[in-house]
Amino acid sequence: MKIRLVGTRGSVARAGITTVRYGGDTSVVQVTAEGGRVVVLDAGSGLPRIQPDGDRIDILLSHLHFDHIQGLGFFKPLFDPDVETHIWGPVSTTMDLKQRLVRYLSPPLFPVRLRDLPNTHLHDVAPGTFSLGPFEVISDLVCHPGPTLGYRITENGRSFAYLPDHEPALGVRNFPPAPEWLSGADVARDVDVLLHDTQYTEDEYRERQGWGHSTLEHAVGFALTVGARRLVTFHHDPEHGDAQLDRRLEGAAASLRGDLKLIPGTADLALAI
């Protein structure tokens, strides 16, 4: 399984000379199986940079905040009748995935309507397990405002956990708690590669508790608790430039224990698992 970070930025895209290395596009990760099957995680502004070469593509949405869906309207395969596109997203107690996506993919926010896409299929995802070709996918609801899924993707015994927007420290007096009381723990337990929200500095988090995001320190504590082997930083704050992100990583490296490796989530980072 290969992983490529196509869009790494959180909240809003931020292009410029200070975001060249860590990237300016919002959340998109491409996962490619050994046989070539592609699954895309989230549909942020980086989505148009993905060039599928097959006749099917699956997009797993963690949630429907705009920075995770805004690339859909600019993704060419959605308009190609020869490409079967499947979009998977979290269940809601009020509306199905189609009703919620229509809010974006319809005028006045977008000129093309969802119903006009020729070969697109929508799936509401509940917590559980399902298969996508060679991949086993585990989904579970995690701590973030509104229904939000974390995903664990496994192929041939190798696993990757995707928790791009996640605040497991919310309301926890002594973080991290025991694993059974830790949001997202089942998705990330003993995973080979964990991609986790590291949006805020500790000062920023104090001002933004409940906004649904983590500090790098939270992500490290989470990774150590669940036994992840590699932690990739993700969902970088749009106000944080490359130099600042480098400094934060250097500071966090001292808190690592055991075999956990910390990997900077830079644009177009490619990992083989």
Next chain:
Amino acid sequence: MAHPIEIILLRQWASYIAVPMWIQDEGGNMIYYNEAAAQLLGRRFDDSGEIHVSELATVFETTDLDGKPIPSEELPVAIALAQRRPAHLPVRFRAFDGPWREIEVTAVPVEGQEGRHLGALAAFWERV
């Protein structure tokens, strides 16, 4: 196995609330009570830990206000768990061999996304 996020957030919320509350999972096991509840129960959760459903009746004694035992299935939490509806009842109870107290109990089922039945939350307070 981690608890569902709805239960995790419920515990975190309850830990900040001054109204006595406890949480049972879908199997009826008592998995958390807050500090306010600990004052009525006579023991902190950190000291008691989770209590398996089979042990609850040995830890907690419950009667109606006249001292007549209440069948366990008629207790508010049992109704919330089994019938998935809210229930309320004034009761006498004692826990961990402490003093008898008169309390009001309100229990509500915890229903998660996709209709998942996750347990029950009980709030209770002393009658005055």
